[in-house]
Amino acid sequence: MKLTFEKIDMAFYEDYLDYCFNEKKYFNNYVGTQIRRLKAFLNWATEKGYHNNLEFKKDGFKKPYENTEIIYLHYEEVEKLMGLKFEKQEEYERKIFLEVRDMYCLGCYTGMRHSDIICLKPENILEDKIVLQTIKTREPNVIPLNQHSRKILNRNKNKHGNFAMPQYNVSDSNRYRRKIMKIAKLKRKVQIIHFRGAKRSEESQALWQCATFHTSKKTFVTNFLERGGSLTTAMAITGNRSYQSAKRYFKIADTLRAKEMEKVF
Secondary structure (H helix, E strand, C coil), X not given: CCCCHHHCCHHHHHHHHHHHHHHCCCCHXXXXXXXXXXXXXXHHHHHCCCCCCCHHHCCCCCCCCCCCCXXXXXHHHHHHHHCCCCCXXXXXXXXXXXXXXXXXXXXXXXXXXXXXXXCCCHXXXXXXXXXXXXXXXXXXXXXXXXXXXXXXXXXXCCCECCECCCCCCHHHHHHHHHHHHHHCCCCCEEEEEEEECCEEEEEEEEHHHHCCCCHHHHHHHHHXXXXXXXXXXXXXXXXXXXXXXXXXXXXXXXXXXXXXXXXXX
């Protein structure tokens, strides 16, 4: 069947969701991203005068969405990673593991995304802060340094050519990060919940299995709040502009406070 602008209606929308959920087994947020991109394209095509079908603007033609669980490392788990020496690994592998560990932990201590870490240059690092334009938002950002981020940056100084940190793409970083966390025995069980439409999917995985590089940013925000920082400041440091998405971290912080209270008393 040839797909035309005129055929993108509510029937197409329902068929597409059925295909994504039941045949491809995609989860809500991935499907929602595709719907958002489709609607952006259709809006552009409408403005250009390529069609006048406005079915995609109906309320029912909406992107599926779910609030996924925030997977993060506890402060002690980050410290455990920082202390790893990888003495049992061969020299070439030890070098890779140490570098990827430093990249990940820098994210945990600054909230920087992988894309910003690999683009970081010495001229972006001032005495007490990092000043850069973030890749995702293309906006200037200032990130104060702390004792841990300074240590990581100093350890990598003058070792990576024109860059301040090692140059591993996100795929390789995640592959090595997985091995590093397994060596660190980060086995804490994490509950993973997803939805395909209204159908709930649930499983339990060890932290080293399900944590991606992006969890370093989530680790920063969660631990920043837990240790007394404000959400507003955390948003400014990470360049997060959406309060709706950022306020989810309060739920995590409150849960951890309750656990600590129970443990202490």
